[in-house]
Amino acid sequence: MEVIIQPTYEELAEVAAEIVRDALLKKPNLVLGLATGSTPIGLYEALVRMHRTDGLDFSNVTTFNLDEYVGIPPNHPYSYHTFMETHLFNALNIPAENRYIPQSTTVGHEEFCEWYEAAIVDAGGIDIQVLGIGKDGHIGFNEPSSSLGSRTRIKTLTQSTLEANAPHFGSTVDAVPKMAITMGVGTIMDAKQCLLLASGESKAVAIANAVEGAITAEVPASVLQMHPQTIVIIDEAAASQLKRVDYYKQVYANKQELLSQDH
Secondary structure, eight states, rough: OOOEESSSHHHHHHHHHHHHHHHHHOOOTTTTEOSSSSSSSHHHHHHHHHHHHOOOOOTEEEEEEEEEEEEOTTTTSSHHHHHHHHIIIITSOOOOGEEEEEOOOOOOOHHHHHHHHHHHHHHTSSSSSEOOOOOOOOOOOOOOOTTTTTOOOOEOOHHHHHHHGGGGGGTTTGGGGGEEEEEHHHHHHHHHHHEEEEEEEGGGGHHHHHSSSBBTTGGGGGGGOOOOOOOEEEEETTTTOOOOOHHHHHHHHHHHHHHHHHO
C-alpha cells in the first residue's frame, strides 16, 4: 500500500488524475471503476480539463460504477446516474454504450448482479478502481460487517451512511434510499489497481484504521492492505491520525526523485 499525502484536496485530486492519465496513455482502452460522492469530484474535474486542454482521449474507455441507490429512478436529481452525467460523462467522449452503472431497482436484482460481474470480466477486468471511504471505513456501499469476499449485491445502508447522505436529499434522513446495489469487496479487490481518495479531518480516523489498523470486516477498506496495487491519496487533514506520516512522505519523495532521474 502506497500512501501519498498532499497539502490540499486540490493537489491530491491532481495527483490522482495524473495516475489515471498516465494509465490511459499507456492503454487507450482503459477500464475504469468509478466512485461517486464529493471526494472524486476534483479528480473528475481534472480529467475533464485534461480532455479539453490536452486532448486526452476517452473514446475507447469503459467505465463501471461502484454503486447506485435502490428505489429512485436513474433521472432522479440525486441518483448516481445523474451524478456521473453531471460531473463526468457530459464532458468526456466515453461512448454511452461503454458506461455501466448498477440499476436502481430490486426487480431481477440477483440476475442483474450476476450480469454486472460478468460484464466486468468480459471487459477484461477493471484496470483502476477509484474509491472514497466512509467515516466508518466502508468502500462502495459495503458497510461494516460486509464479507471481505463479497460480490455485487444489494446492501442495507447503516444509519451513519443515511445521515452522511442526507444533505443530498434535502437534509432529511427519511428521504435517503435505505438500500443500494454495490460492487462487493471481493469485486473491488479484483481490480488491477485501487485508488483510495480521502480529504478532511472527518475521514482521518477511517484512514488510520484502513491503512494502519487490523484487517477486519468492521473496516471494509482495511482489506486494501492485501491488494498488491493500492494507492491511498489523502490531504494533510485526512492523514492527521496516521502514525507513519513522515515515512510515507519520505517514500513518496524518494519515488519522485527516482522518476526524475529516469527522465
